[in-house]
Amino acid sequence: MGNKINIAIDGYSSCGKGTLAKELAKKLNYVFIDSGAMYRAVTLFLMNHNIDVLNEEAVENQLALISLEFKQSVIKDRYEIHLNGENVDAEIRELRVASKVSEVAKISAVRKKLVEMQQLIGAQKGVVMDGRDIGTVVFPTAELKIFMTASSEVRAERRYKEMIAAGKEVSFDDVRQNLMDRDNLDSSRDDSPLTLNDSYHVLDNSNLTPQEQFDLAMSWVQELLD
Ligand code: DC
Secondary structure, X not given: OOOOOEEXXXXXXXXXXXXXXXXXXXXXXXXXEXXXXXXXXXXXXXXXXXXXXXXXXXXXXXXXXXXXXXXXXOOOOEEEEEEOXXXXXXXXXXXXXXXXXXXXXXXXXXXXXXXXXXXXXXXXXXEEEEEOOHHHHHOOOOOEEEEEEOOHHHHHHHHHHHHHHOOOOOXXXXXXXXXXXXXXXXXXXXXXXXXXXXXXXXXXXXXXXXXXXXXXXXXXXXXXXX
């Protein structure tokens, strides 16, 4: 597998984009980048500094103070996000951050900064990146684009179980409401909304096992690498 490609995975919240992206990256020996973690880390910074995320100008003024880096975690065998030198990979998954992140992701100045970083990472090829605008804006020429979807019940159930397993005290209804709110905001914003076009393979995994999903995605990869 000498010729490396970029793989863009977009779709709704909690469709298992990250899981698939991670598995593909492992199999292909590529780098996996969770672009949502970058929006979450910016949101965490703003919350920690008491910046009103609805005040675009105030948010924009903070951007120069935010430095993000993905560092390989030896223990967890993956890249973890560091915000101004501090590992915040666990903290950014909390519901309090999730409840604000879509507002932050609407702001064009934030998107511009993060998209530039993402494009720099992808320039070397061999990257699997998941998010909402990866195949439309970040890597419009990515060799493989996958749009993932699943029913909202299935997605809420998955995210709820994930959070409970991580020891978080959350209610199923709160988790489901947060997913629906985020999907609405992410799909309706003016700048780079979640959308798909003909260049995507659509993967609805409501009724697929993780293995079936992986095999399907790998068959698309193989078609390109053969
Ligand atoms: O994938 P996630 O749930 O961690 O993403 C967090 C939020 O960031 C989500 O509400 C949408 C936004 N996001 C985005 O606008 N563009 C991306 N490329 C990735 C995430």
